[in-house]
Ligand code: SF4
Ligand code: SF4
Ligand code: SF4
């Protein structure tokens with residue numbers, strides 16, 4: 050299918066009548082995924098500051114509200130069933146959703162807040178013709194035109210987009226839009242662009258997990274965190290980080306349970322009521338962040354919890370660059386060498 | 389309301405708010421199911437925990453102290469340490485609380501049939517051990533297991549949990565109930581000394597047996613070598629871990645030790661399993 | 670700058686070799702254009718990686734609190750102000766600290782550079798005297814360095830370290846403190862001010878990079894993290910709570926904030942935090958004639974009082 054760029058605004062506007070449409074929007078200096086009403090707002094192609102996980106797993110959300118009184122208990126859960134389209138997110142963000150699916154629907158439990166949104170959301174991602182210098186998706190199993198997690202993939206052909214259905218849901222979605230079929234020439238052009246595109250930055254993670262297997266006690270961690278501030282810029286802005294906190298906000302016996310993003314980089318994250326903290330310093334916390342993404346997640350879900358979006362690199366206030374960390378780890382002597 | 393929403397607690401009625409210890413810091417709460425369906429769905433085994441919620445305050449995880457053979461109720465013994473536990477302590481009988489669970493795994497009692505069972509506990513970490521004892525003493529089940537030895541220590545007599553039940557257990561011959569307090573006190577007729585030393589004295593046999601141990605970190609640290617000396621292998625030593633928890637579902641990310649979530653893959657681990665995990669708890 | 674880098678390296682090496690210090694905290698080359706990164710050198714070999722340039726934007730005083738070992742720090746004007754303020758609060762032991770002071774003309778703002786090239790990605794930057802050449806895919810632009818400085822740097826009056834054990838580079842000419850943007854903001858109507866702040870605060874993601882980047886924010890438990898009692902909501906989408914967070918943070922900084930801008934630079938969302946912090950700095954200066962971290966011998970203004978203090982805040986206008 051072909052979408053003319055001139056028609057994008059109209060198309061989004063039409064979609065917005067039926068769906069809640071998220072698209073990248075320039076807002077007070079940041080590009081964010083926002084619900085749009087007017088198509089012209091969309092800044093397609095721009096990288097969003099916050100990751101797309103936010104539309105399935107918002108930074109703060111009310112899980113349920115309650116009222117307990119003499120009349121009894123009233124509870125209401127707040128499961129969001131709105132039909133949604135995420136339009137123009139990056140393929141790395143789309144891929145992150147597949148990773149998050151593992152977490153929010155594990156072998157035992159289903160997080161209905163996440164899964165309900167997920168089921169009701171169509172992901173239209175836009176391939177990256179010009180990856181940024183901090184992008185290393187290709188090194189972590191993705192790519193500028195990777196379709197994991199997308200229902201539809203858009204390829205920028207200059208004046209127009211070629212829209213490719215990836216899933217059945219995507220096919221159905223596209224078919225309703227009454228778009229012209231792509232010609233052979235356009236298809237060939239799209240293939241050409243896909244082949245050419247390569248993430249600029251490279252990180253070698255082959256054998257990394259095996260390397261990490263023997264590194265828990267390694268002195269490397271002693272200094273890695275030294276300059277780290279222990280903030281949550283890297284984890285909140287990471288599309289695969291999923292940690293959260295649960296808190297009640299209530300007055301008397303009426304209130305609601307809220308969940309908020311949380312981060313393993315914060316000391317309070319693991320602090321026991323007794324005062325004991327299994328991860329008392331930046332050392333343990335940075336090790337956790339790295340190990341979780343490149344070892345623990347692999348052990349649990351057989352996938353690396355990093356999609357190479359580069360957000361943590363661009364946004365770390367002290368320029369602690371995960372690509373360098375990964376390269377340094379590969380270069381460490383761990384005794385049991387795995388090449 | 390979605391019935392399969394693992395975040396939503398079921399309502400239970402507080403029928404008893406009992407001051408368990410002399411220092412009044414531990415209360416035992418007996419809760420009754422409000423809805424029959426909830427009771428039918430709440431199937432648990434000793435070692436599991438639940439999130440207990442005080443409306444208006446929040447929820448916190450506690451080991452379940454009652455046993456499946458005590459139908460209709462759940463029991464929790466809770467120390468007053470945080471917002472939720474303090475609020476619980478102040479609750480009047482008859483109040484409604486929320487319960488979310490059962491969560492986590494359980495002591496592998498099914499696999500221990502035919503074996504002698506040694507239970508070692510200290511301080512107020514005796515809750516899920518009480519559940520275990522209660523469960524094993526069930527006449528329908530007692531015959532499936534060999535000898536049952538329980539060693540339980542507290543700083544002083546007033547800090548022992550479940551004092552009345554312990555007295556009953558001491559009278560029975562299908563359980564060898566040993567209590568100890570740290571230092572001699574007037575009027576105390578039982579043993580004195582720390583749990584590791586008493587374990588050494590009692591010297592339960594490791595042959596065809598398993599040991600379930602739960603207590604403060606120091607107690608575990610010093611009892612472990614004693615058990616090893618007695619011949620217990622890491623596979624025979626079963627423990628329950630404490631961790632900061634929120635979701636209890638393996639999602640919120642804070643309770644992991646390596647790739648295991650204490651809330652979901654634990655809290656019960658054998659020492660052999662723990663030895664394979666990073667030392668971060 | 671190359672020169673300064675070399676002197677810093679030599680000084681650091683010497684200090685480490687002679688065991689005068691165990692650690693030198695400075696900057697190394699960063700992994701991104703327009704970026705240097707805090708660096709901890711413990712051997713002469715490591716000291717070889719130290720650099721000094723227009724990208725040394727972090728306030729290194731943040732790494733100096735309660736250090737056991739003897740430390741040398743490469744410190745620009747604002748870092749030293751924070752050091753002085755922290756000395757007064759017994760967070761830094763002057764005896765154990767060696768200050769390699771570097772007079773500073775200001776650091777370069779990556780965001781401004783990005784805006785100047787229309788949001789295109791800068792892949793390379795080169796400073797040539799007073800000019801900066803920015804290069805990316807298919808473009809090369811020359812920009813005056815002055816135009817690229819952080820706002821807080823452009824208005825800074827204290828580029829020269831107030832105290833040091835050794836000064837590297839030449840002192841920069843004195844400047845008047847400038848609060849123009851605050852005066853403009855003050856001149857706005859209440860509604861406009863509220864609107865502006867609400868807009869800024871709506872961007873906050875509560876990552877606490879600002880707080881953690883600030884050398885003076887070191888409370889054991891920050892009030893935002895406290896759960897007993899929970900002072901403010903931890904929800905990120907609450908403009909009101911975000912403003913309380915920053916408001917209290919700024920109040921807590923009165924007479925302590927060295928006006929370094931570290932919080933604003935750390936903020937990944939580009940929130941104009943200096944508008945709040947500098948309002949505090951300006952008010953303290955006007956009301957008490959006090960500026961934090963300039964004089965190691967005075968008392969922090971809110972820990973002290975004089976009967977002849979100007980007290981306009983007690984008077985009805
Ligand atoms: S963003 Fe940087 S400073 Fe902040 S926690 Fe992550 S690594 Fe540390
Ligand atoms: S770890 Fe960094 S690069 Fe990887 S997905 Fe997260 S933010 Fe992106
Ligand atoms: S890296 Fe940290 S914050 Fe991110 S998912 Fe893992 S444990 Fe959670």
Ligand code: SF4
Pocket residue numbers: 872873874875876877878879880935936937938939940942
């Ligand atoms: S650094 Fe910025 S986004 Fe993060 S908490 Fe501070 S003001 Fe909010």
Ligand code: FES
Pocket residue numbers: 632633634635636637638639640641642643644649650651652
């Ligand atoms: S308590 Fe949330 S993952 Fe274990």
